[in-house]
Ligand SMILES: O=C(O)[C@@H](O)C(=O)CO
């Protein structure tokens with residue numbers, strides 16, 4: 407059975423961030439992920455993890471000025487110094503949180519530039535970052551994201567991500583395969599799981615219903631089927647990673663809305 411992690415940036419929106427750890431543990435999660443931890447001292451987060459018996463499975467490196475619309479720095483020529491400072495901060499958090507994965511967001515294609523213009527910067531930044539992460543046993547993840555949610559994002563398709571891994575050539579850079587984005591951009595999910603998971607280069611999955619990014623049992627995808635595919639391929643490929651529940655609960659910030667919406671997980675755990 408896949409191990410499911412609660413994405414605390416999206417789940418439990420009715421609670422202050424630091425209270426979401428306890429809520430996730432009460433709902434039976436053993437792992438958590440979130441986008442950016444940097445508003446909180448790492449020791450505070452580590453205390454929440456330990457106090458609730460949770461593992462930190464993933465978080466993101468600093469993305470640049472998120473409130474101004476930036477979505478990562480890795481592909482941006484001229485921003486290398488800020489990219490490096492951010493990566494160093496992420497690795498400090500990873501050590502305190504004992505987190506084995508950091509997602510490095512690619513960034514937006516600047517006006518007038520093309521993906522091919524930015525490729526060399528992206529590859530060099532990831533190579534440098536991989537060498538920094540390696541002594542800490544941290545995997546760096548790259549995530550293809552759909553351009554409806556993030557217009558102009560540099561990395562959109564699974565085949566692009568795997569082509570970039572070939573070029574980066576560092577074993578601790580892997581793919582974060584978000585099935586929500588993958589369905590919107592390219593579809594054919596079961597075949598892509600079967601193609602890419604056995605390569606050993608997919609380290610983490612994320613899920614949400616499509617198109618509304620609500621619970622996985624809403625929308626056009628049959629996640630029961632996809633979880634069985636992941637289970638089957640994982641057993642043959644010795645993959646033992648996590649599936650991040652990265653969706654916006656349909657009940658929004660209504661009290662208890664996230665927990666009520668976890669019927670899909672309770673049914674899956676009960677084998678239904
Ligand atoms: O899918 C997403 O949106 C996230 O996994 C992420 O890291 C960037 O927003």
Ligand SMILES: [Mg+2]
Nearest residue numbers: 549584612652
């Ligand atoms: Mg994602």
